[in-house]
Amino acid sequence: MGKSFEKSDLWRSSRLSVAPMMDWTDRHCRYFHRLLSKETLLFTEMVTAPALVRGGALHLLDYSPEEHPVVLQLGGSEPGELAEAARLGAEVGYDEINLNCGCPSDRVQSGAFGAVLMKTPDLVADCVNAMREAVEVEVTVKCRIGVDDQEPQEVLPVFLEKIRAAGCQRVTIHARKAWLQGLSPKENRDIPPLDYDLVHRMKAEFPDLHISINGGIASLEAAKEHLEGGLDGVMIGRAAYHQPADILSAADPVIFGSGEPRDPVTIVHEMLPYIERQLSGGARLHQITRHMLGLFAGRPGARAWRRILSEGANRTGASTDLLLQALEPVAGSSAA
Structure with a gap:
């Protein structure tokens, strides 16, 4: 493998x-x-x-x-x-x-x-x-x-x-x-x-x-x-x-001594196809996003990121749309 x-x-x-x-x-x-x-x-x-x-x-x-x-x-x-x-x-x-x-x-x-x-x-x-x-x-x-x-x-x-x-x-x-x-x-x-x-x-x-x-x-x-x-x-x-x-x-x-630092916002987008595959196989969104709550720790928008994921990922039918919603306060603060 x-x-x-x-x-x-x-x-x-x-x-x-x-x-x-x-x-x-x-x-x-x-x-x-x-x-x-x-x-x-x-x-x-x-x-x-x-x-x-x-x-x-x-x-x-x-x-x-x-x-x-x-x-x-x-x-x-x-x-x-x-x-x-x-x-x-x-x-x-x-x-x-x-x-x-x-x-x-x-x-x-x-x-x-x-x-x-x-x-x-x-x-x-x-x-x-x-x-x-x-x-x-x-x-x-x-x-x-x-x-x-x-x-x-x-x-x-x-x-x-x-x-x-x-x-x-x-x-x-x-x-x-x-x-x-x-x-x-x-x-x-x-x-x-x-x-x-x-x-x-x-x-x-x-x-x-x-x-x-x-x-x-x-x-x-x-x-x-x-x-x-x-x-x-x-x-x-x-x-x-x-x-x-x-x-x-x-x-x-x-x-x-290799590569460049990875951008956390990019990481979220790279996680989406994996999450969609797992959801289609029966996984629940919170089983994955619980590991991502600290991704923006110490950065503007981090509290909103955690709150949106924590409150929404357990809900029936929760999808990758929730991550994009949670990302908005973070991405918005990054662009400011």
């Missing part, structure tokens, strides 16, 4: 990536983000291996070929099941398979995967090895610096050594601990302190690993500082979602 990406292309693309975010980075979101940046590496929401292998929920793998380069993130802790899920993902054309070792949600803990895997690096290594044997595309890992009462400076090097020995060459490190007891998933994104220095030290200690940093990075300027400081990549989450134009429309020239 679409262009296939070589390893060297993916290593370049991962200079900047958009974090996998549950309920946010679905296929509609990724199509939208791809229009903003041709280069940035995109991730699916986490898909659990049991859902694919035992549940047969193969619709969770649906994507548009325009999304490439795109990574399938898997959740799970059983090597054989993860290997089968990875094979299913590779078969439909995902460019890379990523193992989630960082998500702190309750359902993740009950399934013994996500951040809790930081406690069992040998099991993670077994999972990576099984996945690598099952697919030809690259297998990568996303992790935290530790969980609960672990000492990150002690456990993170051991974790990285184990996955490197299993053949993982690329890892994204969320520079916060995950507290599995006492903090909600939302609190785990903000309350544990960031330790960027530790991630930079890991790059010095493991120079052969491709290391991306994640957590609290909210601008391309901040991303550039980490890249210039020696890291191989930067992953941005909420800022890329809530201010997509600020992060993604300028990513290609600023981070990759």
